[in-house]
Amino acid sequence: MGKVLMKGNEAIGEAAIRAGCLNYFAYPITPQSEVAEYLSRRLPEAGGVFLQGESEVAVSYMIFGAAACGERVFTTSSSPGISLMSEGISYITAGQCPAVFVNIMRGGPGLGGILPSQADYMQSVKGGGHGDYKLLVMAPASVQEAVEMMMSAFALAEKYRNPVMILGDGLIGQMMEPVEFPDALKAKPSNKDDWATNGMATRSRNQRNLVKTLYLDPEELNAHNLMLRAKYEQMEKEEVRYEAYNVDEDYKLLIVSYGTMSRVCRTAIDNLKDQGIEIGMIRPQTLFPFPKTAIYDAAGKKSCRAALCVEMCMGQMVEDVERSVSGQRPVHWYGKCGGEVPTPEEVIEEVRKLVK
Amino acid sequence: MGKTFQKPEALAETITHYCPGCTHGVAHRLVAEVIDELGVRGKTVGIAPVGCAVLMYNYFTFDFQEAAHGRAPAMATGIKRVRPDLVVFTYQGDGDLASIGMSEIVHAANRGEKFTVIFINNAVYGMTGGQMAPTTMPDQRTTTSPFGRKVLDTGMPIKMAEMLAALQTPAYITRQTLLSPKYINKAKKAIKQAFSYQIENTCFSFVELVSTCPTNWGMTPLDAIKWAEEKMLPYYSLGVFKTPENGNEVQTPDSTQ
Numbered sequence A: 001m002g003k004v005l006m007k008g009n010e011a012i013g014e015a016a017i018r019a020g021c022l023n024y025f026a027y028p029i030t031p032q033s034e035v036a037e038y039l040s041r042r043l044p045e046a047g048g049v050f051l052q053g054e055s056e057v058a059v060s061y062m063i064f065g066a067a068a069c070g071e072r073v074f075t076t077s078s079s080p081g082i083s084l085m086s087e088g089i090s091y092i093t094a095g096q097c098p099a100v101f102v103n104i105m106r107g108g109p110g111l112g113g114i115l116p117s118q119a120d121y122m123q124s125v126k127g128g129g130h131g132d133y134k135l136l137v138m139a140p141a142s143v144q145e146a147v148e149m150m151m152s153a154f155a156l157a158e159k160y161r162n163p164v165m166i167l168g169d170g171l172i173g174q175m176m177e178p179v180e181f182p183d184a185l186k187a188k189p190s191n192k193d194d195w196a197t198n199g200m201a202t203r204s205r206n207q208r209n210l211v212k213t214l215y216l217d218p219e220e221l222n223a224h225n226l227m228l229r230a231k232y233e234q235m236e237k238e239e240v241r242y243e244a245y246n247v248d249e250d251y252k253l254l255i256v257s258y259g260t261m262s263r264v265c266r267t268a269i270d271n272l273k274d275q276g277i278e279i280g281m282i283r284p285q286t287l288f289p290f291p292k293t294a295i296y297d298a299a300g301k302k303s304c305r306a307a308l309c310v311e312m313c314m315g316q317m318v319e320d321v322e323r324s325v326s327g328q329r330p331v332h333w334y335g336k337c338g339g340e341v342p343t344p345e346e347v348i349e350e351v352r353k354l355v356k
Numbered sequence B: 001m002g003k004t005f006q007k008p009e010a011l012a013e014t015i016t017h018y019c020p021g022c023t024h025g026v027a028h029r030l031v032a033e034v035i036d037e038l039g040v041r042g043k044t045v046g047i048a049p050v051g052c053a054v055l056m057y058n059y060f061t062f063d064f065q066e067a068a069h070g071r072a073p074a075m076a077t078g079i080k081r082v083r084p085d086l087v088v089f090t091y092q093g094d095g096d097l098a099s100i101g102m103s104e105i106v107h108a109a110n111r112g113e114k115f116t117v118i119f120i121n122n123a124v125y126g127m128t129g130g131q132m133a134p135t136t137m138p139d140q141r142t143t144t145s146p147f148g149r150k151v152l153d154t155g156m157p158i159k160m161a162e163m164l165a166a167l168q169t170p171a172y173i174t175r176q177t178l179l180s181p182k183y184i185n186k187a188k189k190a191i192k193q194a195f196s197y198q199i200e201n202t203c204f205s206f207v208e209l210v211s212t213c214p215t216n217w218g219m220t221p222l223d224a225i226k227w228a229e230e231k232m233l234p235y236y237s238l239g240v241f242k243t244p245e246n247g248n249e250v251q252t253p254d255s256t257q
């Protein structure tokens, strides 16, 4: 199939179906309600399950119940809704079930605004819910990339038996771009016999399965959490993804930026090149695991004097960039946190201040 | 002649953590017997609540999920929507179902989700040490209503069966009790009816069981039964409040049965 022009939110819904996930539960919230609207027509046609839950809290547990019986399942929401789902997300990680959560971020805190934002970085990458857990977080910078991340998310969730989050800013959901759905990204069936609670009769081994999150014995809980930790360490070894831009040049400054913001930075970098100023960029595609080594190496380049984090929030990624740069260079922040996307000119002005 | 009394296959061979005289054990046994009699153990998924029954999966021999506090009906919805062939039940206390999980139970009932709910109404939060529940009786002392529940402050106890029966979606809604063998036999019939409606894909089914918590009521098991009969049954009438065939017409609350 060739390329079709689609709105990000609809493409994300379609990508899940193409990846082999036919179960969707959600609660409407701007700026991603189009996913639910699209799937409410499309899923019945594809023989799947669509249900609008009564709240994001309930939706997160519908996801848990369905995932715990071994079915592929996903939901989409936006920032305030993800806050409510965070309780369920904590339980799903503890219960070790695969599921995909999409957050098309809007501004916060509180109701914030409905314009694009990247203010849920901390919530997605550092926790959100309670307890020792991590999500594998992927951040698309285009509708095509959102499709590809969405399609690969199910296999990753199943590989680790852990939720995967697609973290997009509002523009990723609202933008229309040509997309294609690569057949190669269709998720293969995974073996769930030894954990899924889908009725003992379906399994060869006549033993029941249990999905639980309570470990009253401290040694047992410790062992359980260390086992979760081992999965997160494996993700750090195997799943780091990033894109390096203009890093072969002798750049004076390294930009770290992701999502829509990184596209603006790319334009700024191209324009600065024309003006004789070289700037490099690392664009994390996975926010957890974070491309620590790539940023360390890129910031350590001899010509590089500083790193600049450009984000549509008040600088939530800065501490991860600082951790990665490890004191080799100073780390600065530029961004806007009200819903406006900084323009290439504004980024250029900021860069010029730092490289003069 | 076969054995007249044996352990249901659905029940595990183990000692429970419940207090002496607690009715949780009786409710477990009834559920296990019904699952055996209906022959559905191999396709049943139970959902444990957060409350005294949080470890109930240790006492059964089929698949189980453990919910967060109050969220079991949402999990059951998730399972039944993606695997309608499975037999799913939640088992919830009154704090779990009628307080923190009120939204989940009302909406699951209203959507007519085809699963079964066993609702243990013991008028108190058992697991956390006897705090006030939405079902606590007027003037009943609990650790957070030390002078007795004052209804002017905290409202009247919630009658869940009646409240859910008021929804317009077809359902099977009944209140039973476990206070004596004659009640227990009726309760078992109701539980079997509830599972049957689910298996036939007919409707949402809900069995409230007026239960005791001798430990947190500060009573002997026998006094607890007496107290429940005298204080709870007149308020929490027993009976069938709704069937899918007859809607609310069948309302036969009867506290004298």
Ligand SMILES: Cc1ncc(C[n+]2csc(CCOP(=O)(O)OP(=O)(O)O)c2C)c(N)n1
Pocket: B050, B051, B052, B053, B069, B092, B093, B094, B095, B096, B097, B120, B122, B124, B125, B126, B127, B128, B133
């Ligand atoms: C979100 C959350 N809030 C509070 C608790 C603490 N908690 C555990 S059990 C319980 C009440 C249980 O009472 P009930 O549902 O009546 O069941 P019972 O123990 O009486 O069988 C509470 C408040 C919790 N586990 N999770």
Ligand code: SF4
Pocket: B017, B018, B019, B021, B022, B023, B024, B052, B122, B126, B127, B212, B213, B214, B215, B216
């Ligand atoms: S605390 Fe109450 S409800 Fe819990 S096991 Fe003991 S008697 Fe039963």
